Amino acid sequence: MGKTRRSGGDVREALTDEDLVPGAHPESELFARIYSALAPAVLGYFTARGVDDPEALMQDVFLSVLPRVGGITGGVAGLRTFVFSVAHARAVDYYRRIERRPRNVDYDPLLDTRAVPSAEAEALVRNGQTDAHLLIEALKPEQRDVLMLRIVGELSVEDVATVLGKTPGAVKQLQRRGLKALRELVSEGVMA
Incomplete structure (x- = not known):
């Protein structure tokens, strides 16, 4: 199992195709490895898309993905593609909901973007x-x-x-x- 260095000196176990082989790890450990490997990228995706609560959408993605891990083919690359397919669908659904129901926000002059730069x-x-x-x-x-x-x-x-x-x-x-x-x-x- 390879280790990968993340920003800030944090060292995490890299997710490998062998980790996804049925029975290679107890279910809870496998879920923890998948979450640790992919959650930061999913959170970054939702943050970059500008959703109000990226953490909540990220959790929703993993709640949908983790029960289906056993049926995913293609190793880590297939899993990553599946995770981002679900994430993209959640982002699309989020913006559809926003378009249907405008948010009511109290006026705050500090947030008024109509000012001249x-x-x-x-x-x-x-x-x-x-x-x-x-x-x-x-x-x-x-x-x-x-x-x-x-x-x-x-x-x-x-x-x-x-x-x-x-x-x-x-x-x-x-x-x-x-x-x-x-x-x-x-x-x-x-x-x-």
């Missing part, structure tokens, strides 16, 4: 130090989904195609166009 904020944009979330949000939804699954989820082109129900060629095009759009957004911010 400060001179400091404009200077940061001119220097190319833009907020990554704003850049990602400026992309088309399909481009954003592809880039988030490829970068945050660390999925292959084929796995992203499976998650989104697209061909690998379509995923490559969306990735290329998304990266091009990000470069143009950054260039416009620097040139402004």
Whole structure:
């Protein structure tokens, strides 16, 4: 069993295909290994997607995935693809619910985004130090989904195609166009 070093010096056991062989570990230990290996990426995916409670959605994903672990094929790569398929579906469901039922929020002048940006904020944009979330949000939804699954989820082109129900060629095009759009957004911010 290999160990992998995470940020901050944290060392965790890496999940291997052998770990997923039936009977290799007691069920509770297997679930703990899967959760430890994949939960940070799923949490990052939901955070990058801007959901209100990424931890709750992440827990929901693992509650759905863990009972089905025995039926998943393809080793760790197959498991990762399945986990992000469920995560993507949860994110889509989340935004569908939001669209159907607008949130009621008390007015808070500190949260009012209609204000003109400060001179400091404009200077940061001119220097190319833009907020990554704003850049990602400026992309088309399909481009954003592809880039988030490829970068945050660390999925292959084929796995992203499976998650989104697209061909690998379509995923490559969306990735290329998304990266091009990000470069143009950054260039416009620097040139402004």
